[in-house]
Amino acid sequence: MSLTDLLKMCAQNLRRRKGRTFLSVLGVVVGCCSIVCMLSIGVGMSASQEQWISEMGDLTAVDVYPNYVSDTKLDDELIAQLGELPNVTAVAAKLSFDAVDFTTSVTAGPGGRYVSAYADVAGYSQQAMQSLDYKLLEGSLPERKGTVAIGEAFEYSLTDSKRPEGRNTVELYDPDTGEELTGEDRPKPFVSLSGGKLSFNVTDDDGKVIYTESFQVVGKLKQDYNVGSETDSGVLMQAEDFKAFCFNAQKAANLKRKTPPYSAVKVFADEINNVAAVEEAIKGMGFETSSMESMRESTKKEMATVQLALGGIGAVSLLVAAIGIMNTMIMSVSERTKEIGVMKALGCGLSDIRRLFLLEAASIGLLGGAVGSALSYLISAVIDLIYLQSGSAGEVTVGVIAYLLTSPQRISVIPLWLFLFGLLFSLLIGLVSGAYPAMKAVKISPLEAMKNE
Amino acid sequence: MQQAPFVAVKGLRKAYVMGTEVVVALRKIDLTIERGEICCIFGASGSGKSTLLNLMAGMEPPTEGEVVIDGQTITQMNENELAAFRRQNVGFIFQAYNLLPTLTAAENVALPLAFCGVEQKRREAAAKSVLQAVGLGDRLNHYPTQMSGGQQQRTGIARAFVTKPKLIFADEPTGNLDSKTTKDIMDMMVGFARRYHETMIIVTHNPDLAAYADRIITLKDGEIINDQTKESVIV
Structure with a gap:
């Protein structure tokens, strides 16, 4: 039928x-x-x-650490190798002042009135900035030479050198409860850097400025510790600018010219399911890794x-x-x-x-x-x-x-x-x-x- | 050279086991039926006539012996082969009509064609023409419950003839009908068989029906006690 x-x-x-x-x-x-x-x-x-x-973080990202036992380094050679791995879409290598032999402070405002003794600066390549998924509160990422983007709370890290000790910073925490002030309650910083300039000053052992370079502030980043601390009270700049600044500073301080090492390396897999394989490959190269994968698993x-x-x-x-x-x-x-x-x-x-x-x-x-x-x-x-x-x-x-x-x-x-x-x-x-x-x-x-x- | 008979029954024996007792329904039947013969198997209830029909139609296997129809030994076939054999060669007319209650008269008549895989349009046309031939051209879309016994049996006859089978079995075809309708039905059935030169085997205990046959085979206690052809039949 x-x-x-x-x-x-x-x-x-x-x-x-x-x-x-x-x-x-x-x-x-x-x-x-x-x-x-x-x-x-x-x-x-x-x-x-x-x-x-x-x-809690980008699920496709894998952090790469040097393995101190086998004495591996986060250098350009490694970055190139990581970029060649299958299923890897991007590699973000961070440059910072953590590993340099000179001291840098930041000043802003007329006559360098506002000062931060410490500079949390991250230098990334153009491509890495895109893959790190920065969110902007205003302006743009530092796409041109000589520009920087500042973290959401960077302006609060500046102290006013014209005010007496104790009143020279803007307090972001409620003195009674210790809670962070947000929204309407949040006080204004002493200085707004939107459209302004920042100076990076290298000082010698006596505190004398031996080299200075200024950058145009083009944007403000939204705070996100998953991306990096530079989004909070730091500064983001191009890797090229960062390297050029280092070389000039090394010259002024009479130091040997050398490319600063990367302080952190992040690798991005093309999809969540390939994260484990990418991690395996990197470990095989003699490095340590960590990602959200193990937790997800x-x-x-x-x-x-x-x-x-x-x-x-x-x-x-x-x-x-x-x-x-x-x-x-x-x-x-x-x-x-x-x-x-x-x-x-x-x-x-x-x-x-x-x-x-x-x-x-x-x-x-x-x-x-x-x-x-x-x-x-x-x-x-x-x-x-x-x-x-x-x-x-x-x-x-x-x-x-x-x-x-x-x-x-x-x-x-x-x-x-x-x-x-x-x-x-x-x-x-x-x-x-x-x-x-x-x-x-x-x-x-x-x-x-x-x-x- | 003598032509092989259309139906050949050789040494057929059937015994049932009922509890601890063995009941012999057919003792030893040898029988040949020629093509185009209208044959009546006559006997009282318990004579084994129904068993003989069941065995000849391949509805149950014999205990011994064989049945050959048109050169095919049906007693050696498996269930699927038997179904195919019945589908292609055999038509059935039942005492209780056995029309499917969910189907209309036309659908019931077309059913054997559906089993053969005939497509719907050709099936419907064939069913319609056979139903018209049995005088039910105006009852095509009636359900069995909407028809009288005589009409139902005429539908049954249409269903048996629709595939143009070589052999038609009729089991007490008028057992549930009154004498007037019985005559109509028998005239129609036998008339069709003669017109299309088909072999028909009628099983009955009714001597009136036996009169329609060319040959009457009388069974008693599982044995053939009499086998007469028309010339010698005394009605």
């Missing part, structure tokens, strides 16, 4: 026993909803975990366990539904014994009989799966609303609901794969439950057609 004929017959038979079909489908709907919703909670939890980890395992437990709970109700389908189909087979006998007497092939009953069971599964998966979206939305509303008591409006349902804090998330999984799994359950009844149907003798009662 052709598939269309089988489908037609299957539909006729299911329609003939409307009530029973409806109840079997309902069982699958409940089972499918329960497994999909349970798994959706697992998915939602995984997603917020991932979000949480990514907030362990939470992933934890989540898999949770997912399995939730899925297991959901699966129980689908199992009950499967038994329901089997029961319906067995009853249907025994009710239709005579009919099956007649079909066989008329020459219906065994495979057609089997397919007919499998098709009926699979239809119940698929129907239940379709309704169940669709209904799960509704249930999932209700779960989210209850979960997210529990924190804040307020009027529920369409706007609030829409906001909550797109919030990354949702606890129940149904991605497309889960929807399809619900559908296909229900279909499979139907097929499996139909296997035994179909086998029973196949075994019915054509002699049943001859019996007269």
